[in-house]
Amino acid sequence: MRSRVDAPPETLACLVPPLLLQPLVENAVKHGLSPSAAGGTVWVVARLEDEQLLLTVRDDGAGPNGGATAGTGTGLSNVRARLQGLYGDRQSLTTAAAPDGGTIVRLELPAMADDARG
Numbered sequence: 001m002r003s004r005v006d007a008p009p010e011t012l013a014c015l016v017p018p019l020l021l022q023p024l025v026e027n028a029v030k031h032g033l034s035p036s037a038a039g040g041t042v043w044v045v046a047r048l049e050d051e052q053l054l055l056t057v058r059d060d061g062a063g064p065n066g067g068a069t070a071g072t073g074t075g076l077s078n079v080r081a082r083l084q085g086l087y088g089d090r091q092s093l094t095t096a097a098a099p100d101g102g103t104i105v106r107l108e109l110p111a112m113a114d115d116a117r118g
Helices: 022-033 074-090
Strands: 002-006 041-049 052-059 092-097 103-110
Touching: 022 041, 022 052, 022 074, 022 103, 074 092, 074 103
Parallel strands: 002 041
Antiparallel strands: 041 052, 052 103, 092 103
16 A cells, blocks of 8 residues: 655644544555455545635545445544534535545535744
8 A cells, every 4th residue: 555645835834633634544555455355545635725624535445335445434424424513514525436546535624823832
């Protein structure tokens, strides 16, 4: 398995709730990549757009319905509930099949800077 992180400098001062991405990366590995003997790649990408922080977790594995290990949806439900509690309607979480295989999970949340980091 390979991992890639793409977080431009302007995104590094943005606040992200602790362990928000962990269940999404875990799902990508467990349900997307683990079923394949060849493994694959997980990408985590951050972007700023119109005062929103866009975070994506993408894998090139089996896709949303192609994994040999079916999940219960608990990880996604917990992330959705945390986002709703923290940001209300100013956030979103979507999942989709990637056009060239795998799954994309996209988060949008307010881009709030950690003033202590500069």
